[in-house]
Amino acid sequence: MTRQPTLNDVATAAGVSLATASRVLNGSDRKVSPALHARVLAAARALHYSANAQAQALARRSTALVGLLLHDIADPYFSGIASGVLSAAEPHNLRVVIGNTGADPDAAVAHLAALRGERARAAILVGSRTTDRAAERRLADGIDQFVAAGGRMVCVGQPGLPGDTVIPDNAGGAHALGVYLRDHDRIAVVAGPDRLRTVRDRIAGFRAGLGHPERTLVTAEFSRDGGYRAAAEIPADTTAVFVTSDVMATGLCAGLRERGLRIPEDIAVAGFDDVPVVRDLFPALTTVRLPLAEMGARALELALAEDGPDRVVTVPTELVIRASTRRP
Amino acid sequence: MTRQPTLNDVATAAGVSLATASRVLNGSDRKVSPALHARVLAAARALHYSANAQAQALARRSTALVGLLLHDIADPYFSGIASGVLSAAEPHNLRVVIGNTGADPDAAVAHLAALRGERARAAILVGSRTTDRAAERRLADGIDQFVAAGGRMVCVGQPGLPGDTVIPDNAGGAHALGVYLRDHDRIAVVAGPDRLRTVRDRIAGFRAGLGHPERTLVTAEFSRDGGYRAAAEIPADTTAVFVTSDVMATGLCAGLRERGLRIPEDIAVAGFDDVPVVRDLFPALTTVRLPLAEMGARALELALAEDGPDRVVTVPTELVIRASTRRP
């Protein structure tokens, strides 16, 4: 590989000035004669010129980068949102750099710092829930720094952090589910970690809809395996269980089945999120649909919005009834 | 937001020269006295200094960016690989920018051009399969350009393109599956699009293992819905069907079930990839495991390797037998 051609090379080849070349190749307001215009284009093509984005960013004092920080891209909840972010970024010609934060809020802080160095236009933080007060504080600081450096911040699914927020109507969706399962009297709830506002909202909404408290509450990790392990703690005579996420519900169903429990004959199961695959489970899972891709897209739009007061966008949810809760 | 502090600001605040400040904050070989070192660090901290990555890239003539191009991040096959790429990138302090190419090879070309402008260190292209000869040509050209600009190129799951390649042992895995299903005599194969080398390798391997040709061959789209639609074309007396991807198999199972066929009692089903969720389908899906995350990680390593001749890394596969093919 030889040295990449620069704008200067193109200008020289075309016999015009640097400025002119810049104007036809990148400048917005075109005031270049057709003749020169054509010559520059030809030269650029001939040399396989490709503008150096770094240099442009430096000179323009702005980049086309957006950071997307999420727990785990392999989790369908996150990848669904990511997909929406990517689609929305495309037409704006934005590049999306993605970072797995794992369960660790400090990883998010580190990514945020890197994005700050990158002078990213915005950062979208998806569900980096934490139970650690101090870590939460550090995260908020990291966000403040990012924002102070001129970046826009959007959080998805996690309220209470600086910046804009996109959040599903967790309480409403869970409420509808509670109403739907109201006739069951031996109910269990399998919940993700306590501290998460999302989890609390879903449980509260569910209880309100149910009209009476659940009989059993099991707390588990926010993962497929967490749900699987929780299955062991569900009383055998339970008639319905609400799981605070589909991914957990998937594991729970597997665990329940291993115990010989039939779904929904012996026990009804409902999840939350409507991750794509749950409609293909057998029996298909009743759940509360979140418009994942749309949430991602909304987040990106907020990220592009003019600076302003912190906004909160609530997206509606929808109860999706499937076989897993159908009375025999 | 006020203007971001520059290295100059830090240097001034610390009462040292620009060069010294640069050396302690970013330079590799440290030859700065402890006293100055401390002062610079203190100043940087006080000002919340964050080096401008763009400027650094320009001065150093190198970036820490890697591009990851894939069909659809919401598809578990791709997100599994992406997850591996991200984990591997982390320790190297590389930023990963991700692009959904959809089914469109020209989208990949466009992304590649953008990455070239970004002066990305490398690009990893995952399974951007195409059936269009001309588009394939354009893609190869795009890759050549990217490489000519000094980027390294790695393709995952798709041989025959310039650059390094990570590819699973498709034929071997499918062969093992064929051997396993050898006793079935009324076999159907549900295949993704014809032209894909991946698909052809899997089918060829399967047939070789089977020892006899399948009775029915259905071609479908490489998606859940493609599999679902294919279900309608499977003869009712088929005893086993091999689907060339798990995502398709998921749809196929749903479709088969809707037709009243029981799995595995009436018909055995096997997939390919071992995407996480298929073990939780009911019945759990027999499949050929691909080490998705590892494939992603290997790709990133290749991307970091010194320039050299095009390498091909073949990763082993493993037959995973589950309930979906278990004889009653």
Place this chain on the structure above:
DNA sequence: CTGTTAGCGCTTTCAC
């Protein structure tokens, strides 16, 4: 319309 000329913020010789 076109060209000149400062920078953008940082790294890196090259002297001291």
Place this chain on the structure above:
DNA sequence: GTGAAAGCGCTAACAG
């Protein structure tokens, strides 16, 4: 050890 100064490739006034 430390600093001065010359770029890296491009944009954006500012003159013609």
